[in-house]
Amino acid sequence: MTDAAKPALRKAPDWGRRLVILVPALWLAVFFVVPCLIVLKISLSQTVIAQPPYVPVLDLAAGWPGLRDFAGGLSLDSYKMLGSDWIYLTSYLRSLAIAAMSTVILLAVGYPIAYGIARSPRRLQPVLIMAVFLPFLTAFLIRIYAWINILQREGLLNDTLLALGIVREPVVWLATDTAIIIGIVYSYLPFMVLPLYASLEKLDESLLEAAADLGAPRWKAFWLVTVPLSASGIVAGALLCFIPIAGEFVIPDLLGGSSALMIGQTLWTEFFQNKDWPVASAVAIALLLVLLAPILIYQHVQMRALEDR
Amino acid sequence: MRFEAVSKRFGNFVAVELLSLDIFEREFFALLGPSGCGKTTLLRMLAGLEQPTEGRILLDGLDISGVPPHRRPVNMMFQSYALFPHLTVEANIAFGLKQDGMPKPEIATRVREMLELVKLDGFGERKPHQLSGGQRQRVALARALAKRPRVLLLDEPMSALDRKLREDTRFELMELQNTLGLTFVIVTHDQEEAMTVADRIGVMNAGQLAQVATPSEIYEHPNSRWIADFIGDINLIEGRVASSGLGHTVIESMTGGRFLVAAEATVGAAVAVALRPEKLRIDTVASGASGENGFPGRVTEIGYLGGVSVYKVRLDNGLDMKATLTNHTRLTAQPIAIGERVRLSFAPEAGVVLLR
Numbered sequence: 001m002t003d004a005a006k007p008a009l010r011k012a013p014d015w016g017r018r019l020v021i022l023v024p025a026l027w028l029a030v031f032f033v034v035p036c037l038i039v040l041k042i043s044l045s046q047t048v049i050a051q052p053p054y055v056p057v058l059d060l061a062a063g064w065p066g067l068r069d070f071a072g073g074l075s076l077d078s079y080k081m082l083g084s085d086w087i088y089l090t091s092y093l094r095s096l097a098i099a100a101m102s103t104v105i106l107l108a109v110g111y112p113i114a115y116g117i118a119r120s121p122r123r124l125q126p127v128l129i130m131a132v133f134l135p136f137l138t139a140f141l142i143r144i145y146a147w148i149n150i151l152q153r154e155g156l157l158n159d160t161l162l163a164l165g166i167v168r169e170p171v172v173w174l175a176t177d178t179a180i181i182i183g184i185v186y187s188y189l190p191f192m193v194l195p196l197y198a199s200l201e202k203l204d205e206s207l208l209e210a211a212a213d214l215g216a217p218r219w220k221a222f223w224l225v226t227v228p229l230s231a232s233g234i235v236a237g238a239l240l241c242f243i244p245i246a247g248e249f250v251i252p253d254l255l256g257g258s259s260a261l262m263i264g265q266t267l268w269t270e271f272f273q274n275k276d277w278p279v280a281s282a283v284a285i286a287l288l289l290v291l292l293a294p295i296l297i298y299q300h301v302q303m304r305a306l307e308d309r
Numbered sequence: 310m311r312f313e314a315v316s317k318r319f320g321n322f323v324a325v326e327l328l329s330l331d332i333f334e335r336e337f338f339a340l341l342g343p344s345g346c347g348k349t350t351l352l353r354m355l356a357g358l359e360q361p362t363e364g365r366i367l368l369d370g371l372d373i374s375g376v377p378p379h380r381r382p383v384n385m386m387f388q389s390y391a392l393f394p395h396l397t398v399e400a401n402i403a404f405g406l407k408q409d410g411m412p413k414p415e416i417a418t419r420v421r422e423m424l425e426l427v428k429l430d431g432f433g434e435r436k437p438h439q440l441s442g443g444q445r446q447r448v449a450l451a452r453a454l455a456k457r458p459r460v461l462l463l464d465e466p467m468s469a470l471d472r473k474l475r476e477d478t479r480f481e482l483m484e485l486q487n488t489l490g491l492t493f494v495i496v497t498h499d500q501e502e503a504m505t506v507a508d509r510i511g512v513m514n515a516g517q518l519a520q521v522a523t524p525s526e527i528y529e530h531p532n533s534r535w536i537a538d539f540i541g542d543i544n545l546i547e548g549r550v551a552s553s554g555l556g557h558t559v560i561e562s563m564t565g566g567r568f569l570v571a572a573e574a575t576v577g578a579a580v581a582v583a584l585r586p587e588k589l590r591i592d593t594v595a596s597g598a599s600g601e602n603g604f605p606g607r608v609t610e611i612g613y614l615g616g617v618s619v620y621k622v623r624l625d626n627g628l629d630m631k632a633t634l635t636n637h638t639r640l641t642a643q644p645i646a647i648g649e650r651v652r653l654s655f656a657p658e659a660g661v662v663l664l665r
Contacts, residue, residue, distance in 0.1 A: 209358050210391035212378040214456065215408030224404075228395045 036288070043281035044074040054277050078282035088266065088283065092290065095263040098177065098252075099245040102184040103238050106192040109185060110237060114196035115226075118203070129197065132190050144183060144254050151179050151255065175257035183251040188244075192237040199233025200226070235301045243291050263287055310355070310460060310492070315364035317350050317516075324350040326516040327364070332460075337486050337493045339507035341500055343539070347516040348496045349388075352462050355494065356385045368459065379408070384458035388465040390449035392437040398424070398448050399433035405456045423451040426485070443474050454489070463495040467502060479505045500540055504528070512536055528585075533665040537583040544584040544630050545663075550574045558662060564626040568602040571657040574664070581663045588659035589632035591620055594650040603654040606630070608647050620645065622653055 045054040056073030059066045082088045117128045135143060150156045151173035158170040173179050203226060211221035227234075249264030256262070261269070263283065270280035310332040317325040325347040332338045340348040353359040354366060357378035365372050373381060384405065392401050402423050406416045424430050427447035437445055446466065453461055466482070467475040483506050486493045497503050503510050504524040511521045519539075520532045531537035534545060548560040551567060558574050560582055561567050570582055594605065606624035617633045624630060630653055645651060 204389070204391065206387050206389050206391040207393060209356075209378070210385075210387055210393075210452075211404070213356055213358070213383075213385045214405030214452070215379045216404075217377075217379050220408070225393060231395075 039281045039284055041074075042277050043078050043279075043285050044076065045278045046073075046075065046077060047276045047278050052277070053275055078278040079286070081279050082282055082286060087261075088263075088286075091261045091263045091266040092287070094260055095246045095248075095287075096290070098180060098184070098262060099242050099248075102181050102188070102245050103242045105181065105185050106188055106241050107234065107238060110189055110192035110196055111234075113189075114193045114200050114233075117193070117197050118200035125201070129194070132193050135186075136190065140187070141250070143187070144251060147179070147183050147186065147255060148174060151182070174255065177256065179255040180252045180262075183255045184245055184248060187251060188241045191240045195236035195240060196230060196233040199230040199236075203229055232301060235298055239294050239298045242294060246291060247287060311367040312351075313365045313367065315351075315354065315361045315366060317347070317354060317359060318362045323516050325354070325361075328516070328518055329364075330511060330518060330521065332492065332494060335490050335492055337483065337506055337508045338495070339503035339510045340494065340496045340513060341503040341510050342498065342513035342519075344498055346513040348498075348513045349464060351513070352385070352464055352494065352496045355460065356383055356462055357381045358385075382459040383462060384453040384456055384460075385462040385464065386449050386453040386466050388468060390437075390445050390469075392445060392448055392452070394437055396436075397433065398429065398435050398437070398440070401437070401448055402452045402455050404452065409456065419455060423455050426454070427451045442469055443478075446470060446478070450485075454485075454491075457489075458491065460492045460494060463493065465497055466495065467497075467499075475502070482506055512539065514539070530661060531583060531663065534581050534583075534663050535665075537581075537661070537663060542586045542631060542633075544586065544589070546582045546584065546628065548580060548582060550576050550578045550580060550662075552576060557657060560662070562626065562628070564624075564628055566604060566624075566626050568604075568655075568660075569657045570660040570662055572660075572662045574662050578664065583661040583663055584630075584655055584659060586619065586631040586633040587617075587635075588655055589630065590654045591622070591632045591634060591645065592652045592654070593645060594652055596652075600654060601657060603652050604628075604630075605650065605652055608645055608649050608651055611645070611647055620651075622651060624653065 041058070042054055045056060047053060048055050056070045058070045062069070113132070117125055117132075120128060148155075152158075153170050153172070153174070155173070157173060158167075161167045161171065173182075207225050207229070208221050211225050212218070216224060247264050248262060249268055252262045253265055253268075267280055267283045267287075270276045270283060274280075312328055312330040315325060315328050316323070328347075328351070340351060342348045350359060354361050357373070357376060357380075361374055364374075366374050368382070393404065396404070399420050402420045403416050406419055411419070420433065421430075424433055427450055429444060429447050429451070432440065432444065432448075437448065440448065446469065450466070453463075463482075467478050470478060479502060482493070482495075486506075493506075495503070495506060507524060509521060510524055510527055512519045512527060514535060520527055520536050522530075522532075527536065527540055531540060531543075537543045537545065546560075546562055548562040551559040551561045553559070553574050553576055556571060556573060558570050558572055559567055560570060560580065568582075574580060604624045604626065606622040608620055609623050609629075610619075610621035612619040612621075615636075617635050620632045620634065622630045622632060632653060
């Protein structure tokens with residue numbers, strides 16, 4: 001009797017725990033795994049002029065033979081296409097290069113901001129964090145259009161530079177990579193600052209005092225203590241920016257030129273202009289695989305940070 | 310090491326005021342005081358983590374007031390230990406040596422020596438979070454000692470340890486100081502700790518040094534009511550000097566009764582007589598004891614502490630006194646019971662006359 005009662009008692013909290021995990025698991029399954037599988041499926045199809053614009057179409061009503069026909073119709077043609085045309089490879093590399101460049105600049109701009117906030121009086125910190133997020137109160141598109149205004153030939157930036165005598169001729173900003181990077185750094189800054197702030201805010205000031213006491217001048221203490229102890233924030237911020245930037249579409253489309261594309265723009269072209277769903281899906285799947293690497297690195301660092309606690 | 314009229318203010322708050330102090334070479338000096346008395350500020354000024362608002366701090370006759378912490382031949386063990394969580398025990402200990410540009414093989418040797426010294430051999434590869442509180446404290450100590458500083462500063466080094474460990478650590482600290490021959494300056498609010506480890510104690514109160522002396526001097530000859538009250542248990546009897554001469558003084562207590570103290574004082578001065586509880590003698594009235602400085606009273610409370618028992622006695626003149634008796638034999642029953650009539654007495658040499 002008691003033996004039978006025991007596992008029943010133990011099961012009750014176990015179920016509660018499973019239920020709690022179930023909600024996010026379901027969410028991920030419905031809104032991430034299933035769409036991913038659909039995209040994967042389309043990427044393995046061929047394009048046709050029809051509705052939907054690809055074959056084979058999975059018809060579960062046809063039963064087993066239908067499934068077999070469907071499986072037989074799948075091919076890797078779209079992926080071969082990615083390898084055959086330079087446009088894809090160059091857009092991938094361009095995206096990664098721009099994402100890397102922006103992330104480095106974001107880190108350089110975001111770290112001092114986060115450090116400054118973390119070192120400011122405690123009462124002030126929530127206000128300053130709010131200030132970092134303040135631009136989000138206006139619509140994203142409006143802010144990017146504002147940048148077009150600032151960066152154009154007769155824009156605010158050129159006016160200022162000319163007035164200060166720094167340049168003699170208006171500089172071409174718009175439709176350059178510089179414009180893309182300015183737009184990206186501006187838009188993603190809060191995503192860099194927040195994780196950095198979170199890790200810097202926890203930093204015990206006495207560690208810096210100890211470093212000074214042991215003979216490290218300020219800059220060295222910063223390099224040997226502050227930076228390694230904020231590594232988790234650096235990695236989190238960098239990935240939080242790098243991954244979405246690599247797939248960014250709106251900013252390069254509005255601020256960048258039309259000659260060289262980022263992968264998001266290539267994907268858009270395939271999907272909406274060429275109506276080639278399978279190749280567009282293959283582009284997306286390949287991007288996912290490319291970005292999986294930094295995500296795995298992030299996981300690894302997170303695990304290490306947890307161990308160190 | 311010398312403080313010359315050093316003051317430190319934080320805004321309107323005066324942490325340390327016009328303080329002068331000499332700390333000698335190879336001395337174990339304790340700064341003792343209640344929290345907020347400025348003792349930690351004083352230590353941090355020695356380390357260079359705070360700058361004095363006024364005055365000078367001299368080391369070997371050189372003014373080091375403006376020298377930044379990383380250039381001082383002084384190392385500090387922090388109250389929180391402040392171990393670098395991302396570095397191993399070895400790397401923590403080696404941190405200061407690396408800053409000095411010591412060659413790698415020498416660093417390795419020194420780190421091994423330090424680990425041995427604090428009995429942590431074999432723990433070098435661990436991270437601080439994999440150690441117990443006591444082990445962490447040893448790493449902090451090893452790290453602060455690794456550079457062989459002229460002066461080691463210890464900020465409440467044992468406050469995070471449990472009682473047993475704390476007592477062991479005290480003796481280890483004393484041993485270390487003996488073998489290394491360094492100057493140690495410890496900050497503590499634990500008087501027992503200060504009394505045990507230190508050669509001299511500076512008792513601080515409200516930013517000033519109340520008394521600087523050896524532990525026994527501070528205990529037996531406190532220089533003020535505040536010190537007498539702060540260090541250990543004490544009975545303070547307020548009174549006036551009735552007559553004085555030939556090394557003896559008769560004091561008239563405010564609450565009535567006269568007694569004799571082996572000291573000289575100005576006749577008519579308002580004084581307090583400090584009496585340590587263990588220097589009081591307690592007899593039952595029935596025993597018929599007599600002699601100098603005896604006061605009848607009644608036992609109101611008894612506290613049994615194992616080694617000693619504390620008796621609270623209300624004297625017939627209204628004073629409440631505390632007396633401790635060593636329990637020489639295993640007690641079966643208290644020799645004196647609550648409510649019993651007793652006679653408290655003390656030798657003239659037991660009392661200290663305090664003018665302040």
